Amino acid sequence: MTDRVSIGVGVAGGELACYRLGAPASDAPLVLAIHGITSSSRNWVPAARELGDRAALIAVDLRGRAASSGLPAPYGVDADVADMIAVLDHFGLQRAVIAGHSLGAYIAARLAALHPERVRSLVLVDGGLTIPGSENADPAAFMDAFLAPTLARLSMTFADASAYRDWWARHPALADAVRSGEIAHADLEEYAANDLVGAPPQLRSSVNPEAIRADGTDLFHIPDARRIACPAVLLCAPRGLSDEPSPMQPLALAQSWADADPGRRRAIQVPDVNHYTIALGATGARAVAAAIAQAVTAEG
Numbered sequence: 001m002t003d004r005v006s007i008g009v010g011v012a013g014g015e016l017a018c019y020r021l022g023a024p025a026s027d028a029p030l031v032l033a034i035h036g037i038t039s040s041s042r043n044w045v046p047a048a049r050e051l052g053d054r055a056a057l058i059a060v061d062l063r064g065r066a067a068s069s070g071l072p073a074p075y076g077v078d079a080d081v082a083d084m085i086a087v088l089d090h091f092g093l094q095r096a097v098i099a100g101h102s103l104g105a106y107i108a109a110r111l112a113a114l115h116p117e118r119v120r121s122l123v124l125v126d127g128g129l130t131i132p133g134s135e136n137a138d139p140a141a142f143m144d145a146f147l148a149p150t151l152a153r154l155s156m157t158f159a160d161a162s163a164y165r166d167w168w169a170r171h172p173a174l175a176d177a178v179r180s181g182e183i184a185h186a187d188l189e190e191y192a193a194n195d196l197v198g199a200p201p202q203l204r205s206s207v208n209p210e211a212i213r214a215d216g217t218d219l220f221h222i223p224d225a226r227r228i229a230c231p232a233v234l235l236c237a238p239r240g241l242s243d244e245p246s247p248m249q250p251l252a253l254a255q256s257w258a259d260a261d262p263g264r265r266r267a268i269q270v271p272d273v274n275h276y277t278i279a280l281g282a283t284g285a286r287a288v289a290a291a292i293a294q295a296v297t298a299e300g
Contacts, residue, residue: 006067007058009090011083012074016060017041017067018087022048023056029296030091032084033057036102036127036279037215038150038207040066042194043101045187046285047292054293057099058091060084062107064211066194075214080107081114088118097295099288101125101279102248103215105234109225112232121295122232125288126249126278128225129234129257143216149242154209159201165192172242173276182281191280226257231298233266233291234258237284239274248275 003024008015019041022028035043041059048057061068063083064075073079084107088096097120100108105127112119134142144151158164168188169178177183197206225232234257236249254267270278270287278284 007090009083009087011063011071011086012079013072014070015068016063016071016083016087018061018090019059021045021057021059022051023053025053025056028053029055029097030093031055031057031292031296032087032093032096032098033059034080034084034098034100034104034107035059035062035065036104037147037212038065038154038205039102040191040194040206042066042187042191043279044099045190046184046280046282047099047288050282050285050289051293054289055097055296057292058087060087061194062104062211064208066206069197069206069208073210073214075208075211077107077110077215077218080215081111084108084111085115085118094118095120097121097123097292099123099125099292100127101288102127102275103219106219106224109228112225112228112230116229119228119230121230121298122225122228123288123291123295124225124232124234126235126237126247126275129249129253130224131219131248132246132250132253134220139217139220140213143213143219147212147216151209151212154205154207154212156204157198157201158196158203160203161189161193161196164196164203165189168192171276173274174280176243177277177281182277182283184282187280226260229264231264231295233268233295235278235287235291236267236269237273237275237278238269238271241275243274
């Protein structure tokens with residue numbers, strides 16, 4: 001069982017929920033871990049387990065999600081970056097290793113671009129660069145289409161926690177991994193339960209749609225990972241959000257980004273994963289943990 005310690009961090013409008021996951025030793029290196037657009041801190045449980053004693057993760061529930069769902073506006077990536085600075089300050093992390101999955105990678109990249117003195121190294125997990133097809137699209141329309149299945153989930157209700165867990169177990173990105181044991185049942189159960197609010201039989205996702213739209217449309221207006229000047233690795237999934245063969249971060253795009261600064265950047269494709277299982281599955285979690293461990297031990 002991965003250790004979990006809950007910590008509230010003061011931010012604009014209240015407290016941001018943070019969790020220390022993994023290595024219990026007080027002197028273990030701390031890594032800030034930022035989840036995706038409708039996920040939560042529990043996205044990082046598999047990677048924290050794989051890290052063992054090499055590092056502990058400070059995994060946040062972003063504003064408008066899970067235990068931070070009650071935090072009010074402002075939403076958007078700028079607000080997320082301000083919250084992450086508050087987290088770094090709270091834990092005394094002057095120059096941090098930061099890991100981000102999906103939206104979390106864009107938040108991490110923006111933090112590194114705007115506050116380079118606070119970032120030692122980045123581990124970007126299937127995010128941070130341009131999303132294919134978005135280049136000339138209307139931001140709101142593209143995000144509505146891109147996130148359509150996700151946005152539909154936010155309007156659904158569930159009779160109990162088991163019903164929500166089962167919904168996730170049937171998700172096209174997770175079903176095969178759950179059946180094969182690549183995703184542990186306990187991890188999926190915790191991942192689902194952490195997102196639920198309300199009371200049976202009207203349980204629903206905690207995610208605030210206003211926060212999703214603000215964060216999603218912001219991705220078209222922020223500096224991407226091409227502006228960062230710190231060491232960084234981008235881990236890519238070869239399959240997309242619904243396990244389709246259209247990745248969110250194609251390897252060619254990631255390699256072009258890495259080739260622009262080969263002394264500090266690397267691009268790695270993790271085999272046999274999609275946008276979800278690169279974090280939640282055992283194969284992906286091992287790759288993410290290895291990249292984090294390498295960032296922690298690198299000189300810098």
